[in-house]
Amino acid sequence: MWYAGKDLVNLQLDRPSRLVSKSTILQFLPVLQINPILYVSSLKFEEVQTFGNTNMLDAFLVFLIQEITSAVISEAVRGLGSVLRDARLTEVGKEFDEIKSELESMQGFLEDAEKMKAEGNSLDKSMVNWIDQVKEATYKVEDIFDELMDFIHSRGGGGLVGLCHNVHHFPADRTAACHIAEEIQEVKALIHKIPERSKRYNGRQNPRERIAAESSQTRREEPFFDEDESKMGIEKNRELLFEWLMGGEQHHIIVSVHGMGGLGKTTLAREVYNHPRSKKHFASRAWLSVSISWSIEELLRRLAEELLGGMMKGKTGTFCINTMNMTTLTKEIKECLSQKRYLIVLDDVWHVRVWDELSRYFPNNEFQSRILLTTRNHDVASSLSRNRLLALEPLQHTDACALFFKATFKSSSCPKHLHHWCEEMIKKCKGLPLAIMMIGRLMSLKQRTAFEWKRMCQYLQWELSNNEILKPVERSLMLSYNHLPYYLKRCFLYCALFPEDYPIKTNMLIKLWIAEGFIEETQGTTLEEIAKNYLEQLISRSMLQVAKRSDTGRPKACRVHDLMRELAFIIAKDENLCMVEPDGIARLNRKTRRLSLLKSIEGARSSTNLAGLRTLHVFTSDLSFSSLKMICSGFRLLRVLNLRGVPITEVPHKIFGLFNLRYLSLRETNVGEIPSSLARLYNLQTLDLWKTKVKRLPREVIKLQNLRHLFVEDIDLHELKYLNVGGILRGNAAPSDIGDLKQLQTLRTIQADNDVLTQLGNLTKLRSLGVTRFDAKHRINFCNCVSKMEHLLRLSIKASMGQSLRLDNLSPPPPHLQKLILNGHLGNVPRWFSLLHNLTHLYLFGSRLSGRENQIPYLPELHNLVCLVLDQAYDSQWLHFQVRSYENLKTLCLVNMSGLNGVVIDKGALRNLQVLHLHRCKNLNVLSGIDHLSAQIYLKELDRFDYSQPQVRHLPNVRIH
Secondary structure, eight states: OOOOOGGGGGOOOSSOOTTSOHHHHHHHHHHHHHOTTSOGGGOOOOOOOOOOOOOTTHHHHHHHHHHHTOHHHHHHHHHHHHHTTOHHHHTHHHHHHHHHHHHHHHHHHHHHHHHHHHTTOOOOHHHHHHHHHHHHHHHHHHHHHHHHHHHHHHSSSBHHHHHHHHGGGOHHHHHHHHHHHHHHHHHHHHHHTSTTHHHHHHSSOOHHHHHHHHHTTOOOOOOOOOHHHHTTTOHHHHHHHHHHHHSSOSSOEEEEEEOSTTSSHHHHHHHHHHSHHHHHHOSEEEEEEOOSSOOHHHHHHHHHHHHHOSEEEETTEEEEGGGSOHHHHHHHHHHHHHTSOEEEEEEEEOOHHHHHHHGGGSOOOSSOOEEEEEESOHHHHHHHOSSSEEEOOOOOHHHHHHHHHHHHHSSSSOOGGGHHHHHHHHHHHTTOHHHHHHHHHHHHTSOOOHHHHHHHHHTHHHHHHHOGGGHHHHHHHHHHHHTSOHHHHHHHHHGGGSOTTOOEEHHHHHHHHHHHTOSOOBTTBOHHHHHHHHHHHHHHTTSSEEEEEOTTSOEEEEEOOHHHHHHHHHHHHHTTSSEEESSOSTTOOTTOOEEEEOSOOTTGGGOTTOTTOOEEEEOOSOOOHHHHHHHHHHOTTOSEEEOTTOOOSSOOGGGGGOTTOOEEEOTTSOOOOOOGGGGGOTTOOEEEOTTSSOOBOOGGGGGOTTOOEEEOSOOOGGGGGTSOOOSSOOOBBOOTTGGGOTTOSEEEEEEOOHHHHHHGGGOTTOSEEEEEEEOGGGHHHHHHHHHTOTTOOEEEEEEOTTOBOOOTTOOSOOTTOOEEEEESBOSSOOGGGGGOTTOOEEEEESOOBOOBTTBOTTGGGOTTOOEEEEESOBOSSEEEEOTTSSTTOOEEEEESOTTOOEEEEOTTTTTTOOEEEEESOTTOOEEESGGGOOSEEEEEOOTTOOTTOHHHHTOTTEEEO
16 A cells, blocks of 8 residues: 655755756655655755866866755655566666766866866876766666656646556556666666776876976967057057056056957056156055966066066075065065055956955055956946946957958058958957957968858868967957856857857746756855846956846846857867757757757768767757657757747647646747646746747646746837837736746736736735736735835736726835836825835836826935936926936936927936837927937927927937937
8 A cells, every 4th residue: 555654844945956946856756655665764865066167078068967966866766666566667766876986086187187187287198088988878877767757747637746656557558668778777887887987087197287387387388470560450548448557646646458368468567667757756666477377486486576576685695586585575575665656557357365465465555556466257346446447348340351461461452353351350359359360360370262261251260279380369268157157157168159240139048047957056046036147247257248227227138259169169069069060960869958950951861879869959940840740759858949930830749748848938939829738847937028929828838837937918019218119018818817927037918807907915025017908907916016026126007997006005115126017107206116126127108197396206216216217297388407406317217298299408417318219109398408418319299399490400329310
């Protein structure tokens, strides 16, 4: 008889693996409960070892090993064996334990080997083969684990409980489970067959010892540049640095220069340091190259050599600085600097602690002494130089062309027949001076034929990793990559999946990283918040570039510099992790884990060797329904399926058999219906149906207990700044028990219904909510639920046709609300608006607000407001913007204000405004004070306005449409 063990309460669930959630553990509890042989109270869940900084393939292997070595898996297989009463299966858990020990013992050697490889040290062939074998075994174990999960959830119709009740009626279950057990034993044998591992580990110099011996000798190599080449495009920045270094405060200050590798930070600093003006202005100067590997003693000895020379005369004789004790050495440094105006350059700083260690030796002597610091890390620069921080930007196209022509042709122009290919090369470099000069030198050695230059453009990726001339570029970029912790490496490499110059939406990228399992859970912080921090770190370290920012400065889209993308692609492709295949997938091998399709996928039918694929992004509209069906049947272990923009009208039913799926995007497709079999995607975290034709969600959506983000119909708000698009669209009908999805953070956008709105009170983790078809009967219910949403950041509400938005009961509002979109008649501004202290974006459509003293009540005091859109939202004749109101407003849109006669802006008001739109205000005839604004002003369809007024026509920042 099956029964639950009474000691179940002793099962420790407080320390699950970071990559195996509590919900996953709970799925295995029925097995543990019903088996009378298992001693549940004795089970312990081992913590997963946290590994240190790793490189290249380790970035992905680490998190795989963490998942594989979870004790949950071992216990699940043991429990399964006990349920099926098969000793072979019961022993499988022990097999997993042994595999776990083997993989963990290999981890340290993987770290050392990859660190050696990243520093340019070659690995012997046996070590390379060993790494490949470890990777192969790890991937096989991952496949087995996913198959095990599929087996558990697909048998019996009710998970493990159903399996247990029906096991004797399904002999095939025993066969399938035994097959999994055999596969586990095969992997164990594979690992044991890796020949003489211990001999190879110990039969040569330990990698750690070798690294330690070489680290003190490792210096960043600086390529030699022609003096005229190196100075191109730096004049403006050089003069700015002179201004900062030679003027201002008497006390010593830090001036920082930051930017990605290869932008010319060191070149600029050296130009300033060696300039006659610096030599004349500063009595003492010293240059310290810090780099990643540094020690305070070594830096101080080099500083003393720069300031005092190699030998120093003392009272008792001459001393060699290299043999001087540190106490005497630091005393001499301080004495040398204390009575002089000095300039110290700290080049290539990676950590703030460098300054923390050195600062005590730089006296603040009130002689206008200066520290000039270069770094790739924005956080380092901003923490040390708040007011004198220079962010280097890529060269403008004109300067980039001049530099490339100089390096390639020793001329200011290029041959006409090569002009197109010169432009292609320069485009690849994206304004990166180091890359422009090195590629220019490479091309100067090539035949000046269009055929040869076309070939070089096509194979630049190969040249980057194999041509000695381009090694400085590769080393410079690799240095930034190597310095990343492993959890950032895998996130960065993942970006190689996106097409060249593709603006990657940051919100989407965050959800993808979570779906892939890249984000390490921290108690008290959501995975999304941790992922945002990862993104900010990659931007700060100049690994990702911001393509678009919000009005608040938050990155909305990012991209990878072309050469950084080439680097990521080389690493990822070499490790079979992120394959981007533009011409079809038939040629890919069975090890491929992540794939992007950029063009046709003809030939996919024969690609049965991609069964281990975990991620598929489709960036082409050339995808037929039949091809999609084939993909879904062949790639059954997919975690991520991105079909955005693919012209399909229905979803192949086999997609809903992808049990491992975490992320499914059907955004901007023509899909009109989602079937009830959606319930089979029990691991799904993100379901994106934005801009599809789906009108109703199936009731079975409530079975997706891991769902975190549900996008149905919504609108892209950036369009509202320019067009009257009516705000929020119609929304989708949702099941009445939507409140069962307790993990939901995003729910946009659903139609109001009393039962649905009552359920919203259960969604305590919501960060973003959209509701349409709102009317008076929903008021109390809805307001009570929303007032309790402590984490809500975004709220959009649209009233039903002819209904008012009566929201007075929404008090207090969610305390952290940042974005509010209201579409419907308000009449009066609710008093709780005064409590929106964190509100940054406010969109009001059809509100018909009454003014008070030519102002909208409460809004001027919302000091964090950066974007205000008023569309048919104000019924008074005058709108007055006074000083000290809307202090941080950057975007203001006044649209469809038919009753508005005049707008008055006091001098000094709206001082931070960047964009002002006035559209379709047909009775507006007075626009006073715009000559005080520095914002871009767009005027359109103002029927009664006199555009010939001098204060309008002669303003350079006014655009009339």
